[in-house]
Structures are given as structure tokens and as C-alpha cells.
Amino acid sequence: MSTAQPPPGASRPGGRTARTRQAVLDAVFEELGEGGYAALTMEGVARRSGVHVATIYRRWRSVEGLVCELMADLSGGIPLPDTGTLRGDLRALARSIAAFYTEPRYCGLLEAVVSAAARQPEAADVLRQFFDQRLRLAGSMVPRAAARGELPEGADPDEVVAALGAPFYYRLLIARRPVDIRLADRAAEAAWVAARAGVFAPAAGTADGVRDGTDAVRDAAGSVRDASGSVGDTADPA
Amino acid sequence: MSTAQPPPGASRPGGRTARTRQAVLDAVFEELGEGGYAALTMEGVARRSGVHVATIYRRWRSVEGLVCELMADLSGGIPLPDTGTLRGDLRALARSIAAFYTEPRYCGLLEAVVSAAARQPEAADVLRQFFDQRLRLAGSMVPRAAARGELPEGADPDEVVAALGAPFYYRLLIARRPVDIRLADRAAEAAWVAARAGVFAPAAGTADGVRDGTDAVRDAAGSVRDASGSVGDTADPA
DNA sequence: GACCTAACGCGAGATGACTCGCGTTAGCGT
DNA sequence: ACGCTAACGCGAGTCATCTCGCGTTAGGTC
Numbered sequence: 001m002s003t004a005q006p007p008p009g010a011s012r013p014g015g016r017t018a019r020t021r022q023a024v025l026d027a028v029f030e031e032l033g034e035g036g037y038a039a040l041t042m043e044g045v046a047r048r049s050g051v052h053v054a055t056i057y058r059r060w061r062s063v064e065g066l067v068c069e070l071m072a073d074l075s076g077g078i079p080l081p082d083t084g085t086l087r088g089d090l091r092a093l094a095r096s097i098a099a100f101y102t103e104p105r106y107c108g109l110l111e112a113v114v115s116a117a118a119r120q121p122e123a124a125d126v127l128r129q130f131f132d133q134r135l136r137l138a139g140s141m142v143p144r145a146a147a148r149g150e151l152p153e154g155a156d157p158d159e160v161v162a163a164l165g166a167p168f169y170y171r172l173l174i175a176r177r178p179v180d181i182r183l184a185d186r187a188a189e190a191a192w193v194a195a196r197a198g199v200f201a202p203a204a205g206t207a208d209g210v211r212d213g214t215d216a217v218r219d220a221a222g223s224v225r226d227a228s229g230s231v232g233d234t235a236d237p238a
Numbered sequence: 239m240s241t242a243q244p245p246p247g248a249s250r251p252g253g254r255t256a257r258t259r260q261a262v263l264d265a266v267f268e269e270l271g272e273g274g275y276a277a278l279t280m281e282g283v284a285r286r287s288g289v290h291v292a293t294i295y296r297r298w299r300s301v302e303g304l305v306c307e308l309m310a311d312l313s314g315g316i317p318l319p320d321t322g323t324l325r326g327d328l329r330a331l332a333r334s335i336a337a338f339y340t341e342p343r344y345c346g347l348l349e350a351v352v353s354a355a356a357r358q359p360e361a362a363d364v365l366r367q368f369f370d371q372r373l374r375l376a377g378s379m380v381p382r383a384a385a386r387g388e389l390p391e392g393a394d395p396d397e398v399v400a401a402l403g404a405p406f407y408y409r410l411l412i413a414r415r416p417v418d419i420r421l422a423d424r425a426a427e428a429a430w431v432a433a434r435a436g437v438f439a440p441a442a443g444t445a446d447g448v449r450d451g452t453d454a455v456r457d458a459a460g461s462v463r464d465a466s467g468s469v470g471d472t473a474d475p476a
Numbered sequence: 477g478a479c480c481t482a483a484c485g486c487g488a489g490a491t492g493a494c495t496c497g498c499g500t501t502a503g504c505g506t
Numbered sequence: 507a508c509g510c511t512a513a514c515g516c517g518a519g520t521c522a523t524c525t526c527g528c529g530t531t532a533g534g535t536c
Contacts, residue, residue, distance in 0.1 A: 111356040170404035190432035
């Protein structure tokens with residue numbers, strides 16, 4: 001978070017520019033901690049950082065821009081677990097994520113980025129790229145596990161890590177409740193069981209190619225398979 | 239969506255009031271379809287609906303208010319699948335959700351509600367209550383399955399349904415890509431496998447009480463269990 | 477150490493979101 | 507059919523957000 005790397009084309013990367021940048025981003029982070037995205041205003045950031053409002057507008061254009069750059073700052077160095085087993089890796093990663101989002105400032109940042117992405121296409125790009133990178137990095141645990149024979153062949157690393165992370169974002173953004181360690185362990189366990197069962201293997205289209213260790217896999221297949229083409233219509237399920 | 243129920247205390251529920259209400263909410267819905275939440279402005283809604291801006295402000299206060307009422311309108315009548323097996327129910331529900339969010343207007347509504355919740359506590363309440371109700375309704379498939387002996391005892395219905403839904407919201411809000419039927423089938427299969435393995439049983443704290451049909455459940459336990467208390471600290475995992 | 481200029485501070489001005497008061501319309505009771 | 511009043515249309519007014527131009531500061535360069 002403190003790797004204040006100057007923008008590539010900056011003609012004056014040293015001293016003051018970097019200083020104001022850091023002051024502003026720190027202020028954004030603090031503001032997000034108190035009151036979340038709702039309380040994040042340009043005036044507030046200016047007041048807290050001591051940088052003039054016009055300067056902030058010049059460099060970042062909007063609160064969305066601020067939030068994007070703050071998030072992009074986080075992309076350095078994910079500590080990738082390597083416990084020796086996929087199950088251990090998944091649990092360790094899940095607990096790291098839980099610890100991360102226990103911090104209110106990071107919760108606020110998540111809300112802010114998701115909200116920003118809903119308003120500005122550029123913010124959406126930043127968000128997508130950030131999480132794509134995270135998936136790619138964390139996904140390295142999957143081929144390791146496959147090499148150890150822990151998983152059926154062809155498990156998609158992105159899918160496994162996405163399955164691990166999804167419950168956190170559901171909890172925070174949809175259910176709107178805090179994360180806890182029980183959520184982390186359940187998420188890790190669910191991802192592990194599903195991965196082991198071959199749910200995340202390519203397996204062409206529907207999940208009928210699933211191999212799992214249990215019996216009774218084949219019930220219920222007939223009654224829903226005929227609904228294959230129903231995704232296109234606009235039926236209202238709610 | 240068309241059950242224009244008048245507000246409880248409304249002293250004049252008929253005719254014009256309901257008409258303008260419907261016109262406005264329809265306009266919001268359409269605006270969300272074109273350009274999403276970014277393009278949702280009071281002026282736009284007023285222009286499209288033919289209702290004056292001041293009137294919309296009077297009744298709904300803000301765009302967040304509009305979005306909340308539109309979402310609350312959706313709460314009527316979730317079609318609950320009942321295919322005879324939990325696996326079939328999960329897949330049917332997942333495909334319904336996929337179909338739902340294939341419609342751009344509902345995607346926009348989701349984005350809008352999540353964004354609104356990040357700004358207004360009341361919107362957050364509406365969002366939470368809405369999804370709580372959805373979980374409660376859809377969760378009925380779980381005790382049915384338990385009664386048929388498809389699941390280990392004590393599986394938490396909310397957890398099962400949340401696990402089913404989470405991948406959709408991850409895909410839409412975080413990965414920022416469209417949902418498809420493959421996602422639906424994978425989500426259903428993952429939720430089913432995990433539920434069957436006992437991941438969503440209460441099982442006191444950590445997930446060590448898991449019973450699954452596979453072997454090798456017990457590797458990896460030692461190396462991460464000691465990290466139990468690490469959620470409280472503010473370590474930065476990203 | 478002296479020059480050059482990108483970046484910043486500052487205040488005035490423009491833009492758009494939001495509110496208010498009044499006259500009018502139309503649902504609802506009698 | 508008549509009157510009552512909640513809800514709406516309308517335009518002016520207010521306020522916060524955002525931009526612009528100029529003078530100043532301080533990095534970078536020779």
C-alpha cells in the first residue's frame with residue numbers, strides 16, 4: 001500500500017507530487033473507515049489531507065477516480081498460502097480474506113469500488129482487472145494440488161478461487177452482514193469439496209460430467225435437463 | 239411486479255396516485271436497462287415517465303428511494319422449484335436466477351440496489367430484508383430434502399441457498415461479467431455437493447465436523463488449524 | 477546557485493441537483 | 507352532482523458540487 005510508484009508518464013515524480021498523492025489516498029482510506037462510502041466526499045478528503053479541493057479534482061476527476069487508484073494500490077503482493085495441501089491452502093486463504101474484510105476500511109473500500117464500478121466504466125475496468133489478477137495469482141494453488149493428485153484433472157483455477165471468494169462478497173454486499181471465521185471455514189470447505197468432486201472441471205456445458213465420491217449423483221437429472229434453453233427468456237423468477 | 243399495492247397509510251390509493259407511481263417505477267426500470275445505474279437520473283425518469291421532477295422528489299426523496307421501492311415491488315411470489323430432489327431443486331433455482339440476471343434491466347437493478355445500499359442505511363435495510371426473505375422462501379427445499387434423507391441432519395437452509403446464489407453475485411458485481419447457464423449448473427452442483435458433505439451443518443465453529451463421502455478428508459488439518467485466532471488482526475492479505 | 481516549468485493554492489464563477497410555495501387537477505365521500 | 511382535499515404541475519429560488527484562470531511554490535536541470 002505504500003509502494004508510491006509514480007504514474008509512468010509523470011514528468012515530475014519526486015517530492016511534492018508523491019507526497020500529496022499519498023496524503024490524499026490515506027485520507028480517502030481513513031474516510032472510508034468512518035462512515036463508509038456514504039461519508040466519502042471530496043471536501044472531506046481535502047480537509048483531512050490538507051490538499052486543496054481543486055487539486056484533487058484536477059488529478060482524480062471524481063471520487064470514483066480516487067477509489068480506483070486506492071484499489072489499484074492494493075494490487076502489490078498477495079501472500080499466497082502454500083501449506084502443502086489444497087484444503088489447507090483454501091482455508092488459509094479464506095481466513096486471510098476474512099481478516100482482510102474484518103477491517104472496516106477495507107469493507108468500505110469494497111463497497112466504494114463496487115459502487116464506483118456501477119457508475120463509471122473505467123472503474124468497472126479497474127475492478128475487473130484487479131480481481132482477475134487476484135484470481136490468477138491465487139489460482140496457482142490449484143495446479144500444485146493437481147500435480148499432487150488431490151484433484152481430478154482439468155480443474156479450472158479461476159473457478160476454484162472464485163468459488164472460495166464468492167461467499168464473502170455475498171455476505172458483505174448482499175446479505176450485508178460482517179464476515180467471520182465460520183464463514184471462512186465453510187467457504188473453504190465448500191470450495192474444496194466441490195473441487196474434489198470435479199465441479200470445476202471444464203466438463204462441457206452442463207454439470208452432468210461431474211465425478212464425485214458419493215453415490216446418488218444421478219437422481220434429479222431428468223426433471224430439470226429439459227429446461228436447458230430457458231436462460232434466454234425474460235421470465236421473472238422473483 | 240405489477241401488484242401495485244398502495245402504501246398502508248395512503249389516504250387516496252386509487253387512480254392517479256397509483257398511475258403515476260407505476261409510470262415512474264416503469265420508467266426507472268427502463269432507464270436501468272439502458273446505461274444501467276450510471277444513466278439513472280431524476281430528470282431522465284421524469285422525462286420518460288411524464289411525471290414532474292418535483293413530484294418524484296416529493297414521494298421518493300432520491301434515486302435510492304426509487305430503486306428501493308422498485309426492488310421491494312419484486313418481493314411478491316418467488317416460484318419455488320419442487321422437482322422431487324434437492325439436486326434438481328438447486329439446479330432449477332440456479333437456472334431461474336441465471337435467466338433473471340440475463341435481463342439487463344435486472345442486472346442494472348442489482349447494481350443500483352447495491353450501490354444505493356452503500357450510500358443510504360435505509361436502502362441497506364431494504365436490501366437485507368429482501369434477500370433475507372428470498373433465502374427464507376427458497377430455503378424450504380432444504381428441510382424437504384432432509385426429510386427425504388438426502389442430506390445429513392442440521393443443514394442450514396440459509397447457508398445452502400446463500401451458497402447457491404453467491405457465485406452469481408460474484409460474477410456480476412466483482413468479476414463483472416455476464417452470467418450464463420454453465421455458471422448456474424456449476425453453482426447448483428457445488429452447493430449440492432457441499433450440502434451433501436455436511437458443510438452447512440452447524441458443526442460448532444470450524445469445519446472439522448464435516449462428513450463427506452470421499453476419503454482423504456483429514457489431510458491438511460494440522461498446518462492451518464493453529465491460525466484460528468488470526469481474524470481479529472488487521473493484517474493485509476492483498 | 478539560477479532558471480524553467482509542472483504542480484499546487486486560491487477564489488470567483490458556472491452548472492446541475494434539490495426544495496419551496498402556490499395554483500390546479502382529480503380521487504373520494506356525501 | 508357537489509364540495510373537500512390529497513396529490514400533482516409549475517417555475518423560481520437555494521445550495522452543493524465542480525470548473526476555470528491566475529499567481530505562487532517547489533522539483534528538476536544545467
